[in-house]
Structure formats: structure tokens, C-alpha cells
Amino acid sequence: RKEVEQDPGPFNVPEGATVAFNCTYSNSASQSFFWYRQDCRKEPKLLMSVYSSGNEDGRFTAQLNRASQYISLLIRDSKLSDSATYLCVVPGGGYQKVTFGIGTKLQVIP
């Protein structure tokens, strides 16, 4: 299994839809996880962190399934402005080496 795996998409969804992405990881020792958002030709920006209890911020919900070693990001009531690539980040290894997933591209269509 790759260190961090994501479906690159693209996921094309209509405005108002609910969409979910998963990210699987191989390092069972990882304790915290992150979702970043990267707009086209821009830098990644931290969206939210994911701990064992999950995390919710408005329309965004992140969950951790430690048994199956994946994290998920759920976006409710999708907006056009949600169109971006969502990167999964898993710390682990020496010096807390941080591994990025390839990202899942979301395109919200009118």
C-alpha cells in the first residue's frame, strides 16, 4: 500500500450536492491528519485537521477511521467556490516526515 492514497478524480458534482472523499494511509502510528485545499495554480492552504474525534467546520466534516486506516472529507451543500484540489496529509516517520497525497480534484458545476 502507498503511504498515502487518494482518488485523483475529478469529481464533478452539481451545486448543492454532498460529496465525500477518502484518503487511505499505511502508517498505523500516525496520530493526526490534515486536509489541505489547493486552488488551481495556487499554494496549498490548511483546510482542517483530523483527530480521533473527527472535526466539523460549517459545511465540512472530517472523520478518521483508524481501524481501516482512512480519513474522509465530507462537503455538504457544495458551492462553486469549493472547486479545488483537496490534499490529504499524513505525518509520520523520522522528524515527523509529512506525506502528501496526490490530491482529489473537485469541480462543482452550476
Place this chain on the structure above:
Amino acid sequence: ETGVTQTPRHLVMGMTNKKSLKCEQHLGHNAMYWYKQSAKKPLELMFVYSLEERVENNSVPSRFSPECPNSSHLFLHLHTLQPEDSALYLCASSQEVQNAEAFFGQGTRLTVV
């Protein structure tokens, strides 16, 4: 100024040129990073600095040479690059090296011709 600033934003260089990328962070962070982002590939961590000391070098070719003169500045010196080195080079910082909550600069889009 706030956040992480990178210059230049775009750079075209020949394979025999020497150039440097600059990164400056105004967040008071102790850790700084260089990442490479190529098309259809995940972000690749190149170098990690903690309090001006290099703590990780992920088997990066010697044609890439980092320099961290202080905790706010990070450079990436480029020499005799190859066309496959064309990519977006991102600088990031975080409070400590163990912290994955990183703030990124806007990146330098490098094209090697």
C-alpha cells in the same frame, strides 16, 4: 508583510545557469521546508530546516543546494538543472518541525530550457 513570501514567482533558466529561489516567513516559525510539485505527482518534500539546521534531505540531487541563514529566510540555489526539474517549488513553514500545520508560499514556477 505577513505569511510566507517567495520570489521570484516565475523563473525560466537554461541548463547551464545558476539561480536562487528565496523564501521569507513572517510568522515566527522555527521550521521551514522546500517542496517540489510536479504535474500529476504528489508534493515531494525536499529539505527540512529546524532553527536554521538542516534536519532532512530526501535524496535530493546536489544540483539543488539549500541555505538557511536564519529562521526567517530560506534559499534554494539551483545549478545545472535538467528539463525534468521544471516544476512548482513551494516553500513552507510551521511552528515546529513536528507540526504538520504548515503555511505555504505561493511558489516559484520554474521552467528549465
